[in-house]
Amino acid sequence: MAGCLLWGCLDIPSDPDTSSLVTSVSIFVEQYGKKDSTYFKINSNDSAAIVAKVHPQKAQKDLQFYWINGGEILDSGSTYLIYIKEYPFVPDSLVIVDKEGNKIGQRIRLIVNAPPTLSPKTVPADGDTIVASRDTPIQFQWKSFDPDYIDHLSHTLVLDGVHYELDDITSIKQSGFGKGKHLFKVIVTDAYGDMDSTRTQSFYVIAPKENN
Amino acid sequence: MKTVLLLLAMLIPAVFLGCVNSDDYLFDENDARDISIDAFMTESFDTAYTRNKTATICPGDSLIFLTEIYPSKSIRRTRYYWTLDGKPFANEYSFKNTVTEPGSHKIAFVFVDYFGDTLSDTLHLYVATPPSLVTENIIPANNSQEFSPNDIISFAWTADDPDSLWDVFYHFKLQEASSAGQDSSKILVDTVITKTNFSYLGELKPLTKYQWVVSASNELNQSSRDTVYGTLFTAGYAGEGGVQGNLAASSNEVGLKYHLILQDSLEQTVVDKIQESSGFGQAFFSIAPLVPGDYLLKVSLDSYPDFGEVSTHAKVINNKLTLLDTIRLIDNVKTAIRHVSNNDSLDIADTLKFIVKDGGGKVLSSRISVRLESIVIPEIFLDNDTLVVPLNSIGAALNQSWSTRTLIVTTLDMSGNKTTRTFFLRPNSTLPEVIQ
Numbered sequence: 001m002a003g004c005l006l007w008g009c010l011d012i013p014s015d016p017d018t019s020s021l022v023t024s025v026s027i028f029v030e031q032y033g034k035k036d037s038t039y040f041k042i043n044s045n046d047s048a049a050i051v052a053k054v055h056p057q058k059a060q061k062d063l064q065f066y067w068i069n070g071g072e073i074l075d076s077g078s079t080y081l082i083y084i085k086e087y088p089f090v091p092d093s094l095v096i097v098d099k100e101g102n103k104i105g106q107r108i109r110l111i112v113n114a115p116p117t118l119s120p121k122t123v124p125a126d127g128d129t130i131v132a133s134r135d136t137p138i139q140f141q142w143k144s145f146d147p148d149y150i151d152h153l154s155h156t157l158v159l160d161g162v163h164y165e166l167d168d169i170t171s172i173k174q175s176g177f178g179k180g181k182h183l184f185k186v187i188v189t190d191a192y193g194d195m196d197s198t199r200t201q202s203f204y205v206i207a208p209k210e211n212n
Numbered sequence: 213m214k215t216v217l218l219l220l221a222m223l224i225p226a227v228f229l230g231c232v233n234s235d236d237y238l239f240d241e242n243d244a245r246d247i248s249i250d251a252f253m254t255e256s257f258d259t260a261y262t263r264n265k266t267a268t269i270c271p272g273d274s275l276i277f278l279t280e281i282y283p284s285k286s287i288r289r290t291r292y293y294w295t296l297d298g299k300p301f302a303n304e305y306s307f308k309n310t311v312t313e314p315g316s317h318k319i320a321f322v323f324v325d326y327f328g329d330t331l332s333d334t335l336h337l338y339v340a341t342p343p344s345l346v347t348e349n350i351i352p353a354n355n356s357q358e359f360s361p362n363d364i365i366s367f368a369w370t371a372d373d374p375d376s377l378w379d380v381f382y383h384f385k386l387q388e389a390s391s392a393g394q395d396s397s398k399i400l401v402d403t404v405i406t407k408t409n410f411s412y413l414g415e416l417k418p419l420t421k422y423q424w425v426v427s428a429s430n431e432l433n434q435s436s437r438d439t440v441y442g443t444l445f446t447a448g449y450a451g452e453g454g455v456q457g458n459l460a461a462s463s464n465e466v467g468l469k470y471h472l473i474l475q476d477s478l479e480q481t482v483v484d485k486i487q488e489s490s491g492f493g494q495a496f497f498s499i500a501p502l503v504p505g506d507y508l509l510k511v512s513l514d515s516y517p518d519f520g521e522v523s524t525h526a527k528v529i530n531n532k533l534t535l536l537d538t539i540r541l542i543d544n545v546k547t548a549i550r551h552v553s554n555n556d557s558l559d560i561a562d563t564l565k566f567i568v569k570d571g572g573g574k575v576l577s578s579r580i581s582v583r584l585e586s587i588v589i590p591e592i593f594l595d596n597d598t599l600v601v602p603l604n605s606i607g608a609a610l611n612q613s614w615s616t617r618t619l620i621v622t623t624l625d626m627s628g629n630k631t632t633r634t635f636f637l638r639p640n641s642t643l644p645e646v647i648q
Contacts, residue, residue, distance in 0.1 A: 135357040176353030
C-alpha cells in the first residue's frame with residue numbers, strides 16, 4: 001500500500017508539450033530507391049522523399065507530421081516529397097503532434113547537392129594519334145562543371161593506371177610515353193564526395209620521323 | 213593473598229606502560245620522506261641516450277620504458293604496473309616493448325605505495341608511419357622537353373600516407389639547373405604545401421634546364437625516405453635548339469678554363485667560348501639558341517696541353533636541348549724532370565737544380581719528394597719550374613763519398629700521374645781517402 005503511494009508520487013506526468021506515445025522518431029531520405037539516414041544527402045537533379053517513422057509503429061496513424069522550413073509549414077504527412085523545382089526550399093525540421101496536442105520536434109540537416117559533371121570532350125580525344133618522342137610533353141585537358149557553383153572540385157588524372165591527384169588543375173602536360181596505345185581517364189569529385197568521370201579513353205603515340 | 217597478587221599483576225604492566233614515552237609513536241612530518249616516481253622512454257639502456265616523456269616511433273620499433281622511484285625502488289609498496297591507453301601493458305619497472313597500432317597513445321606507470329596511495333606518471337607515444345613518395349610517378353616525367361617558357365607548368369607527384377592520421381606536408385623546390393651537381397642554382401620556388409601538385413605561373417628562360425625536388429614529411433616530423441627529383445627543359449622562342457653538358461678533367465685543380473669551339477656541318481665556327489670550372493675540374497655548359505642541325509664540339513684546356521682536345525658530335529633538334537654525355541679531358545702525360553745540365557750523372561754540390569715541367573697544371577712542391585737513396589732530403593723548394601735541392605741539408609752524408617750515389621726525384625701531378633727520375637751522383641772522394 002505504502003509502495004503504491006510512493007510509486008504514485010514518483011510517476012511525474014509528461015510535459016504537456018511532449019508526445020507521451022512516441023518513444024523515438026527515425027527520419028531518412030529516399031532517392032533512386034536507396035534510403036539514407038546517415039548523410040541525408042540528396043541529388044538536386046532529381047526528386048526525392050523524406051520519410052519519418054515513429055516507434056512504436058502503431059502510434060504512427062494517430063500522429064500529425066508537419067514539415068517546417070524557417071518556421072513555416074511546408075507540408076504535412078509522414079512522407080515529404082521534394083520535387084526538382086523546389087530546391088532549395090526543403091524542410092529544416094519536422095514536428096510530430098499527437099491527438100492530445102503533445103509535440104516532438106526534430107531538426108533535419110539535408111545536404112542538397114548536384115554532383116559535378118565532366119565534359120566528354122577531352123584533349124586528347126578518345127582514339128587520337130599523337131606524334132611525340134618520349135621526352136615530348138602531351139597536353140591533357142578537360143572541362144568540369146558543378147551546378148552548385150560554390151563547390152571546390154578536385155580532379156584525378158589516371159594515366160596508364162597511375163592516379164595523379166591534381167586538385168583544381170584541368171590542364172597538364174606529361175611526357176614519357178613510348179610508342180603505342182595509352183589509356184587515360186579523368187575523375188572529378190566535389191566537396192561532398194559526389195563524382196563524375198570520363199570513360200577510360202585511349203590515345204596512340206607514334207615516334208616522329210625526323211627529329212629536326 | 214589472592215587479592216594482593218591480583219593487584220601486583222595489574223600494577224606491573226601499568227608501571228611499564230608509564231615508562232614508555234607515547235610521543236615516540238606520534239607522527240612527525242619531519243621524519244616522513246616523500247615518494248615520487250618518474251617514467252621515461254629511451255632507445256637504449258646506455259645513459260648517453262636521451263630519456264623522453266614524449267616520443268615518436270614507427271609501428272613495430274622497440275622502445276625501452278624506464279622508471280625511477282624516489283627515494284628507492286626498494287621502498288615498501290603494494291604494487292606497480294604500466295598501462296597502455298588504460299589497458300594493462302607491463303608489470304616491470306623497466307622493459308623493452310613496442311606498440312604497433314598507429315595513433316597517439318598514453319602510457320602510464322602506476323605505483324601504489326604501502327599505504328595504498330597511488331602515484332602515476334604518463335608518457336605520450338606517437339606511433340606513425342612516415343609518408344612515402346613514388347619517385348617514378350611524376351608529372352612532368354623526368355627529362356621532359358619543349359615546355360614553353362611562357363606556359364603555366366603544373367607539377368604532380370604521388371604519395372602514400374598509410375596511417376591517414378597525420379597532416380602531410382610537401383617541400384617543393386623549383387630551380388634553374390645552371391651548374392652541374394652544385395647548389396649555386398637559381399631557386400624559383402621553395403615552398404611547403406599540403407597537396408600533391410603545384411602550378412608555376414611565372415616565366416622561365418628559353419632553352420634552359422630546370423630541376424624540381426619534392427620531399428614529404430608529416431606533422432610528427434617524420435620524413436619520407438625518398439625524394440622526388442625531376443628535370444625539365446624549356447623550348448626556344450623561334451624553333452631553335454641548344455646543347456648542354458658537363459665537362460670534367462682528371463685534374464683536381466680549381467678554376468680550369470675550358471675552351472669550347474662549336475662548328476656547324478660546314479665546319480664554320482658558331483661558338484667560341486671559355487667556360488671556367490666552378491670547382492675540382494667540373495664545369496657545366498649550355499649553348500643556346502642554335503639553329504637545328506649537326507654540330508661538332510671541340511673542348512680543350514689551352515693552358516694545359518697535356519689534356520689534349522676532345523671532340524664530340526651534337527645533333528641540335530628544334531625546340532629541344534640536346535644533352536651530351538659528360539665530356540672528360542684526361543691528362544696521361546707525366547711531369548718532365550731534368551737536371552739543368554740535361555745530364556743524369558751529376559757532381560756532388562751543395563745545391564742541385566732541376567727543371568720540373570708539367571703541361572697538365574701547376575707543379576706543387578708538396579707533391580715532390582727527393583731522396584738520396586733512402587734519405588729524404590728536406591727543405592727542397594720550387595722557384596717557378598726550377599726545383600732547388602739543398603744537398604747540404606742532410607749533413608755530412610755526402611762529405612766524402614767514394615761510390616756513386618743515387619738521387620731519386622718523384623713528382624705527382626694534379627691528375628695523379630707519378631713520375632720517378634733517378635740521377636747518379638759521382639764520387640767526390642776515393643776509398644783510401646775515406647779510410648784515412
